[in-house]
Amino acid sequence: xxxxxxxxxxxxxxxxxxxxxxxLRYGFTAAGPMDPLAHATANRALDNxxxxxxxxxxxxxxxxxxxxxxxxxxxxxxxxxxxxDGEPVPPAAVLTLRPGSTLTVRAGRAGAWCTLAVAGRxxxxxxxxxxxxxxxxxxxxxxxRALQAGDALRIGEAxxxxxxxxxxxxxxxxxxxxxxxxxxGPQDDAFAADQIAAFLAGPWTVTPRGDRMACFLDGTPLTxxxxxxxxxxxxxxxxxxxxxxxxxxxxxxxRQSTGGYPKIATVIGPDLGRLAQAQAGTRLRFRAVSVxxxxxxxxxxxxxxxxxxxxxxxxxSAFTPEFLLGRNLIxxxxxxxx
Amino acid sequence: MALPRLLDAGEAALVxxxxxxxxxxxxxxxxxxxxxxxxxxxxxxxxTVPTYRSLMIHYDPLVLDRDAxxxxxxxxxxxxxxxxxGAGRHAGARWTLPVCYDPDLAEDIGAVAEAIGRPAxxxxxxxxxxxxxxxxYGFAPGFAYLGGLPEAxxxxxxxxxxxxxxxxxLMIGGGLAAVATVPMPxxxxxxxxxxxxxxxxxxxxxxxxAVGDTLRFSPVxxxxxxxxxxxxxxxxxxxxxxx
Numbered sequence: 001x002x003x004x005x006x007x008x009x010x011x012x013x014x015x016x017x018x019x020x021x022x023x024l025r026y027g028f029t030a031a032g033p034m035d036p037l038a039h040a041t042a043n044r045a046l047d048n049x050x051x052x053x054x055x056x057x058x059x060x061x062x063x064x065x066x067x068x069x070x071x072x073x074x075x076x077x078x079x080x081x082x083x084x085d086g087e088p089v090p091p092a093a094v095l096t097l098r099p100g101s102t103l104t105v106r107a108g109r110a111g112a113w114c115t116l117a118v119a120g121r122x123x124x125x126x127x128x129x130x131x132x133x134x135x136x137x138x139x140x141x142x143x144x145r146a147l148q149a150g151d152a153l154r155i156g157e158a159x160x161x162x163x164x165x166x167x168x169x170x171x172x173x174x175x176x177x178x179x180x181x182x183x184x185g186p187q188d189d190a191f192a193a194d195q196i197a198a199f200l201a202g203p204w205t206v207t208p209r210g211d212r213m214a215c216f217l218d219g220t221p222l223t224x225x226x227x228x229x230x231x232x233x234x235x236x237x238x239x240x241x242x243x244x245x246x247x248x249x250x251x252x253x254x255r256q257s258t259g260g261y262p263k264i265a266t267v268i269g270p271d272l273g274r275l276a277q278a279q280a281g282t283r284l285r286f287r288a289v290s291v292x293x294x295x296x297x298x299x300x301x302x303x304x305x306x307x308x309x310x311x312x313x314x315x316x317s318a319f320t321p322e323f324l325l326g327r328n329l330i331x332x333x334x335x336x337x338x
Numbered sequence: 339m340a341l342p343r344l345l346d347a348g349e350a351a352l353v354x355x356x357x358x359x360x361x362x363x364x365x366x367x368x369x370x371x372x373x374x375x376x377x378x379x380x381x382x383x384x385x386t387v388p389t390y391r392s393l394m395i396h397y398d399p400l401v402l403d404r405d406a407x408x409x410x411x412x413x414x415x416x417x418x419x420x421x422x423x424g425a426g427r428h429a430g431a432r433w434t435l436p437v438c439y440d441p442d443l444a445e446d447i448g449a450v451a452e453a454i455g456r457p458a459x460x461x462x463x464x465x466x467x468x469x470x471x472x473x474x475y476g477f478a479p480g481f482a483y484l485g486g487l488p489e490a491x492x493x494x495x496x497x498x499x500x501x502x503x504x505x506x507x508l509m510i511g512g513g514l515a516a517v518a519t520v521p522m523p524x525x526x527x528x529x530x531x532x533x534x535x536x537x538x539x540x541x542x543x544x545x546x547x548a549v550g551d552t553l554r555f556s557p558v559x560x561x562x563x564x565x566x567x568x569x570x571x572x573x574x575x576x577x578x579x580x581x
């Protein structure tokens with residue numbers, strides 16, 4: 001048994017597993033990771049079962065420490081600034097968190113979410129078979145809420161990580177957010193052809209309003225062919241609904257199970273994380289693909305994660321100036337001394 | 339009735355759309371297809387979500403091919419049209435839920451009475467006199483959308499939402515009725531309260547009422563409500579169910 005202590009946590013950092021599935025028919029949101037690929041990568045890097053609970057760190061950051069026993073940790077997601085006792089760590093990495101050490105995860109130049117997985121089992125009682133946190137309905141995680149300073153997570157069957165920090169070789173996490181692939185529909189027929197073209201031409205700017213429920217986009221408003229009131233139907237993750245005022249809203253992990261605005265298109269599964277990681281101000285376009293293309297992208301993703309995730313040790317003396325700039329080392333040192 | 343339109347909602351969900359309005363005949367088709375798919379689910383089927391007018395079918399596209407799923411859905415829908423299995427009206431359970439319409443609990447019944455120009459007691463009698471079908475869940479855990487609201491109670495929704503409704507509220511708005519389990523801000527009107535929980539995560543059957551079930555409401559006074567509420571809070575089931 002080991003203990004992972006939350007020393008500091010900004011708002012919006014939650015426990016997530018693969019989601020609470022099977023209850024959408026009762027109005028129950030699945031929740032689960034905003035960036036499923038990063039979540040899967042972090043768990044895979046530690047040989048955890050797929051979909052094991054992990055911490056999803058928001059832009060507001062996190063500091064954790066281990067008690068009782070050393071604890072293997074994997075990080076994957078956006079380009080966060082990560083430090084182990086003040087020493088910079090790559091944004092995708094595995095390491096051992098020893099009792100007395102502190103691991104900090106802070107927003108970096110790109111990305112909005114960072115998955116922190118631990119080698120072992122985060123012991124939190126599941127609700128309806130899942131520990132995924134849905135704060136709006138107060139379900140899952142620790143008492144249905146986000147993590148906060150003072151929380152401690154019991155880790156069953158804890159295993160230490162490597163002796164030194166290793167970078168994960170996970171090129172599939174390098175996902176520029178400029179182009180997001182979609183399958184048109186299910187209500188693309190609620191828009192005239194020129195409005196579909198305008199939707200695909202964009203560009204759309206990610207607004208700061210987003211959260212785990214939805215990503216709000218700004219751009220030239222779209223118009224509906226026959227009004228925007230439709231009788232409610234189901235909502236898939238990634239559904240892009242267009243409300244009356246015409247600016248698209250992409251419904252994400254904490255979306256409602258059903259809803260009543262026309263959905264012009266749906267972000268394909270492999271690009272959900274790409275979109276989730278887009279910081280406010282990011283300009284992006286949508287590209288329509290076929291279901292077959294989307295499935296091929298899914299298959300490629302599954303194949304990338306099938307073998308163990310390669311890792312390489314960090315040789316501190318070999319840091320290039322580009323790497324140091326990329327890590328924002330000066331800021332890290334100042335923060336570390338604070 | 340025509341066969342459903344099949345619409346892709348990305349590469350992992352397929353929508354079988356039977357119509358574009360709230361209609362018991364459309365709901366029958368949605369629930370018939372849902373029953374048939376779930377009775378013999380193809381490998382890779384994840385979950386289905388019945389709504390007023392469509393069935394959303396979530397699937398794993400690495401296991402279940404989209405076109406194979408579409409062919410299966412079409413075949414089941416054709417079977418329903420031909421009067422085969424699942425063609426009849428969806429046979430749900432019938433429930434009677436105690437409801438208190440006392441204005442202290444039914445916070446907005448006065449506002450509805452004013453809006454339709456009838457006394458609050460008549461609003462309660464109209465609401466309790468009807469039979470409702472659970473068309474779908476949505477919005478929040480255990481938020482059941484009901485069809486069957488009497489025309490006289492078809493008030494429009496509020497212009498601006500009210501503060502969170504109490505737990506287990508009977509609500510109306512926009513010509514629809516709902517049972518709303520988890521308190522949330524809402525644009526609907528609270529016209530009654532039931533001690534029955536449609537979502538109870540600590541029980542073996544966390545969602546006792548299924549989509550397609552029928553609900554009737556049995557008025558109780560505030561004292562009876564309080565005693566039933568205490569029993570329900572202790573885990574007892576206080577709704578009556580006929581199979």
